Amino acid sequence: MAIDPVCGMDVDPAKAVHKTVYKGKVYYFCSSMCKAEFEKNPEHYLKHGPQGMPGHHRH
Amino acid sequence: MREEVYRVIGMHCATCTVTIQRSLARLGVDAEVSLASDEARVRYDPSRVRPRDIVEAIRKAGYDIYREELIAIVRNLNSYDDERVLIQALEGVEGVIEVYASHMDRSVRVVYNPLQISQEGVIEAIRSLGYEISEVKYEAEVEDIGQKIASEELRKLRIYTYITLPLSLVLAIYYMAGSLGYSPPLWGLGLLRDLAIGVPLSTIVLAIGSLRFLKPAIRSFINLSPGMDALVILGTYSAYIFSIASSLGLVSGEPFYEASAVVMSFIILGRYLEAKLKARTGEAVKKLAELQARSARVVRDGEEIEVPIDKVRVGDLVVVKPGERIPVDGVVKEGRAYVDESMMTGEPTPVEKSSGDAVFAGTMLLRGSIKIYTTRVGKDTTLGQIIKLVRIAQNSKPRIQRIVDRVAGLFTWVVIAIAIATFTYWHLIAGAPLGLAFMFAAAVLVVACPCALGLATPSAIVIGFGKGAEAGVLIRSAEVVDKIPRIRTIVFDKTGTLTIGRPRVAKVVSLVERVSGDEILVLAAIAEKRSEHPIAGAIIDAASEKGFAIRDPDSFENILGQGVIAWIDGRTIAVGNEKLMKGIDADLGPDARRAAEEIMDMGYTAVYVAVDGKVVGVIGVGDEVRPEAPEVIRYLRERGYRVVMLTGDKETTARAVASRLGIDEVVAEASPEDKVDVIDRIRREGLGVAMVGDGINDAASLSKADLGIAMGGGTDIAREAGDVILVKNDLRGVIDLFRLVSAIRNKIYQNLFWAFIYNLVLIPIAAGTLYNMSIYLRPELAGLAMAMSSISVTLSAQTLRRWKPIISRGAMERKIEGAVQAMVTTDSLALQGGERSAHPHRSYGPHTRPSH
Numbered sequence: 045m046a047i048d049p050v051c052g053m054d055v056d057p058a059k060a061v062h063k064t065v066y067k068g069k070v071y072y073f074c075s076s077m078c079k080a081e082f083e084k085n086p087e088h089y090l091k092h093g094p095q096g097m098p099g100h101h102r103h
Numbered sequence: 104m105r106e107e108v109y110r111v112i113g114m115h116c117a118t119c120t121v122t123i124q125r126s127l128a129r130l131g132v133d134a135e136v137s138l139a140s141d142e143a144r145v146r147y148d149p150s151r152v153r154p155r156d157i158v159e160a161i162r163k164a165g166y167d168i169y170r171e172e173l174i175a176i177v178r179n180l181n182s183y184d185d186e187r188v189l190i191q192a193l194e195g196v197e198g199v200i201e202v203y204a205s206h207m208d209r210s211v212r213v214v215y216n217p218l219q220i221s222q223e224g225v226i227e228a229i230r231s232l233g234y235e236i237s238e239v240k241y242e243a244e245v246e247d248i249g250q251k252i253a254s255e256e257l258r259k260l261r262i263y264t265y266i267t268l269p270l271s272l273v274l275a276i277y278y279m280a281g282s283l284g285y286s287p288p289l290w291g292l293g294l295l296r297d298l299a300i301g302v303p304l305s306t307i308v309l310a311i312g313s314l315r316f317l318k319p320a321i322r323s324f325i326n327l328s329p330g331m332d333a334l335v336i337l338g339t340y341s342a343y344i345f346s347i348a349s350s351l352g353l354v355s356g357e358p359f360y361e362a363s364a365v366v367m368s369f370i371i372l373g374r375y376l377e378a379k380l381k382a383r384t385g386e387a388v389k390k391l392a393e394l395q396a397r398s399a400r401v402v403r404d405g406e407e408i409e410v411p412i413d414k415v416r417v418g419d420l421v422v423v424k425p426g427e428r429i430p431v432d433g434v435v436k437e438g439r440a441y442v443d444e445s446m447m448t449g450e451p452t453p454v455e456k457s458s459g460d461a462v463f464a465g466t467m468l469l470r471g472s473i474k475i476y477t478t479r480v481g482k483d484t485t486l487g488q489i490i491k492l493v494r495i496a497q498n499s500k501p502r503i504q505r506i507v508d509r510v511a512g513l514f515t516w517v518v519i520a521i522a523i524a525t526f527t528y529w530h531l532i533a534g535a536p537l538g539l540a541f542m543f544a545a546a547v548l549v550v551a552c553p554c555a556l557g558l559a560t561p562s563a564i565v566i567g568f569g570k571g572a573e574a575g576v577l578i579r580s581a582e583v584v585d586k587i588p589r590i591r592t593i594v595f596d597k598t599g600t601l602t603i604g605r606p607r608v609a610k611v612v613s614l615v616e617r618v619s620g621d622e623i624l625v626l627a628a629i630a631e632k633r634s635e636h637p638i639a640g641a642i643i644d645a646a647s648e649k650g651f652a653i654r655d656p657d658s659f660e661n662i663l664g665q666g667v668i669a670w671i672d673g674r675t676i677a678v679g680n681e682k683l684m685k686g687i688d689a690d691l692g693p694d695a696r697r698a699a700e701e702i703m704d705m706g707y708t709a710v711y712v713a714v715d716g717k718v719v720g721v722i723g724v725g726d727e728v729r730p731e732a733p734e735v736i737r738y739l740r741e742r743g744y745r746v747v748m749l750t751g752d753k754e755t756t757a758r759a760v761a762s763r764l765g766i767d768e769v770v771a772e773a774s775p776e777d778k779v780d781v782i783d784r785i786r787r788e789g790l791g792v793a794m795v796g797d798g799i800n801d802a803a804s805l806s807k808a809d810l811g812i813a814m815g816g817g818t819d820i821a822r823e824a825g826d827v828i829l830v831k832n833d834l835r836g837v838i839d840l841f842r843l844v845s846a847i848r849n850k851i852y853q854n855l856f857w858a859f860i861y862n863l864v865l866i867p868i869a870a871g872t873l874y875n876m877s878i879y880l881r882p883e884l885a886g887l888a889m890a891m892s893s894i895s896v897t898l899s900a901q902t903l904r905r906w907k908p909i910i911s912r913g914a915m916e917r918k919i920e921g922a923v924q925a926m927v928t929t930d931s932l933a934l935q936g937g938e939r940s941a942h943p944h945r946s947y948g949p950h951t952r953p954s955h
Contacts (some may be wrong), residue, residue: 065661065686
C-alpha cells in the first residue's frame with residue numbers, strides 16, 4: 045500500500061489511476077484533486093506530511 | 104388528395120413532431136404527427152408529391168419511416184417495357200413507396216408502408232397487371248432464380264430462332280425470285296401458290312413469334328402502356344392479314360407474306376442476341392457471388408462435417424484449410440493462417456490471422472489452418488451485404504431515365520399515330536396502291552424502337568456499378584450519377600480519411616554517441632510494452648517491424664497524461680513528455696530541446712526517452728498521411744474542385760497536414776455538430792458538397808452532404824452512412840468514383856443520342872418520305888434495323904466493361920510513391936491524452952500480442 049501524500053489515505057499502486065512522478069519517484073493519489081494539489085507544491089507535502097483533503101485547509 | 108399514415112421511428116420529443124411537420128410542409132404535404140402513437144398522418148396530392156419524397160424528407164430531418172419490402176420474381180417480366188409498366192402502375196398504388204424492377208433478373212422489389220397496404224395487397228397489385236409471380240422473397244437472394252429463368256429464356260429464344268429464321272429465309276428467297284421473274288416451282292398458280300407456300304410458312308413463323316410477343320403486347324394495351332412488343336405484333340399482323348386478304352382477292356395489291364415472317368424472325372434473333380449479351384451484363388455481381396462458399400466444414404459433436412452453407416449458424420465452429428475461401432464472417436478461435444483479403448481491403452499482401460482476429464467470408468486462406476467462431480452467415484456477412492447493396496443500386500434509376508420512361512410511354516402511341524397517318528396519306532391522299540400504303544405503315548411500326556431508349560441507361564448503370572463494386576467503389580443508388588456533376592466542393596475528414604488514422608514512428612534521434620537510434624527505439628518499446636496507448640503501439644510496431652524482440656519490463660508504471668516509467672535489469676526507463684522528464688528530474692538540455700523542436704516543427708509529437716534520469720533520445724510520432732492522399736487532392740484541385748479539410752483536431756496539427764497536402768481551407772476543432780453546420784453552410788452557398796469521411800463517426804455530416812462518401816474499413820456496410828462506400832481502404836476510390844460516374848454518364852448520353860437519332864432518321868424513311876428518290880424501307884429491312892439498334896445499344900454498354908480503376912495499380916508502384924510520405928501528429932498533442940484513436944482494435948502483430 046502507498047500513502048496519498050496530500051490526504052494521507054491508503055492507495056493501492058496496482059489500481060491507482062492518479063499518479064505523478066516527482067524527483068524520479070512515483071506518487072499515488074486517491075483523486076485528481078489530491079494530485080493537482082501535490083503538483084502545485086510537492087515540496088510542501090513531502091516536508092510536512094499529509095494535510096488532509098484539499099479544500100478543507102484551515103487558513 | 105390522398106391520406107396516409109406512416110409509422111415514424113426515432114421521435115422522442117415534442118419538437119420532433121414540429122420538425123417533421125415543417126419539413127413535410129415544405130413539400131406541400133399536410134401532416135399531423137403524433138408523438139404518442141409515433142404516427143404521421145399525411146395528406147397530399149399524389150400527382151405532385153410521391154411517397155418516396157415524403158419518406159426522403161422525414162429521413163433528411165433525421166427520422167425514419169417504418170417500411171417493409173418484398174421481392175417478387177416475375178416470370179413474364181421480359182422486357183424494359185414491362186419494367187416501365189410495373190414501376191409506373193405500382194408506384195401509383197396507395198401504400199407503395201418505391202418500386203424497382205429489372206428484366207435482367209426478373210425481380211420486382213417493392214418497398215411499402217405496411218400501415219397502408221399488406222404484402223398480399225402488393226402481390227395482388229402485381230398479379231392484376233397481368234404478371235405471373237413465380238416466387239416471393241424477402242431477401243435479395245434472387246441471383247439463382249433470376250439466372251435460371253434467364254437461361255430458360257435464352258434456350259427458348261435459341262429454339263425459336265433456329266425454327267423461324269430458315270423458314271422465313273426460304274419464304275423471302277422464293278418470293279424474291281418470283282418477283283424477279285425466275286419462276287420458281289408453283290409460281291404461276293396465284294392463290295394456290297400462296298395457300299401452299301406463303302400462308303403455311305408465314306403462319307408458323309408468326310405463331311412461334313406470338314408465343315413470345317402476343318401476351319405481353321395484349322397486356323401492355325390493357326395497361327394502356329404499349330411498348331416494343333405491341334409494335335412488333337401490330338406491324339407483323341397487319342402485313343400478314345393484308346397478305347391473306349390480297350391473296351383472296353379482297354383487296355388489291357400483291358401479298359407480302361415474306362415481310363411479316365422475316366420481320367418476326369429477325370426480331371426473335373435480335374432478342375436472342377440481346378439476351379446473350381445481357382447475361383454478361385450482370386457479370387460483376389456474379390463474380391462477387393461466386394466468392395461465397397457453397398458449403399462449410401463445421402465442428403458438430405466434436406466431429407468435422409461438411410454442411411451446405413445455409414445450414415451454418417451463428418456460433419458454429421467452422422474449419423478452413425489452405426486454398427479454401429472462408430465461408431463465414433467470424434473470429435479465429437484456433438490455429439494460425441495467412442489470408443488473402445485483397446478483395447475486401449485491397450491490401451495485396453496476405454494477412455496473418457490467429458486467435459482473436461476477425462476474418463471475412465469470401466477471403467482466401469493461403470497457408471495454415473484455422474477454426475472460426477461464426478458471427479455472421481450468408482446475407483449478413485460483409486460480402487453478402489455488398490452483393491445486396493450493388494444489386495439494389497443496379498436496379499435503381501437516375502433522373503434521366505425517369506424522363507426517358509415518360510418519353511417511351513408516349514413514344515409507342517406516337518408511332519402508332521404516325522403509322523396510321525402514313526397509311527392514310529399514301530392511300531387516300533397520294534393515291535398509292537393499298538399494298539404500298541400498307542407496307543409503309545408496317546415498316547413504321549416495325550422500325551420504331553423504344554427499346555433502344557429503354558436499354559440505354561439501365562445497361563450502362565448495371566455494368567458501371569458492377570465495375571465499381573469490383574474496384575471496391577460501392578454506389579448505393581443511381582441518384583449518385585445525377586448528383587456528381589453538381590458537386591463543386593469536396594470536404595474531407597482528416598483522421599482516418601486523409602491520414603491512416605493511427606500514429607506511426609516518424610523519426611528517432613539519439614542524443615548519446617554510443618547509443619544508436621535503434622537502441623533508443625527498443626528501450627522505448629520495452630518501457631511501453633504493457634501500455635495500451637496508441638503512441639505505445641506505434642513505438643512497439645516500429646521496433647518489431649525492424650525485427651527486434653521486445654522483452655517484458657520487470658515492473659511498469661503508466662502515468663496518465665505524461666508517459667510511462669519501466670524498470671528492467673536494475674535500470675529505469677522513462678518514456679514520455681516534458682512533464683514526465685521534469686518529474687524524474689531529467690535535464691532536457693539544449694540538444695534534446697533542439698531535437699524536440701525540430702520534430703514538432705514537422706508536425707509530430709515529441710516523445711523523450713530517458714535512462715536512469717538521463718535523456719538519451721527523442722522519438723517523433725505522428726499520424727501518417729495516406730500515401731495516396733496527395734494524388735487524390737491534386738487530382739481534384741486540378742479539376743477545379745474546392746477542397747476543404749474538416750477535423751475535430753487542433754488547428755496547428757490540422758494546418759500541418761493541410762499544407763503537406765496542398766489544402767488551404769481548413770476547419771479545425773469542429774465537433775460532430777459543427778461538422779454538420781459547416782456542410783450546411785457550404786450547401787447554402789449553392790455549391791454541391793461531397794463529404795468524404797468515416798461511415799460511422801461522420802454519419803451525420805455524410806448524410807447532410809449532397810453526396811456522402813464513406814471510407815470503408817467498417818465491416819457492417821449496411822449500417823454505414825453515405826451514398827457511396829469505398830470498401831477498399833484506399834482514398835483513390837474517390838478518383839475512381841468520379842471517373843466511373845463520368846464514364847457511365849457519357850455512355851448513357853451516347854446511347855440515348857444514338858437511340859434518338861436512329862428513330863428520328865429511320866421512322867421518316869420507313870414512312871416513305873424519300874420514296875420518290877427510291878429510298879424506302881421494306882418491312883424486312885426495318886425489322887433488321889430495329890433488331891440491330893437494340894443490339895448495338897447493349898453492345899455499346901458492354902464497352903464500359905473495359906473501364907479500369909486506378910486502385911488496381913500494383914502495390915509496388917504505391918510503395919514507391921509512399922516512400923515520400925508526409926507525416927503529421929496524431930489527434931492529440933498530449934502524449935498520454937487518454938483518448939484512443941479511431942481504431943481501438945489494432946493488433947501489434949504476433950510477436951507483441953499481449954497474452955490473454
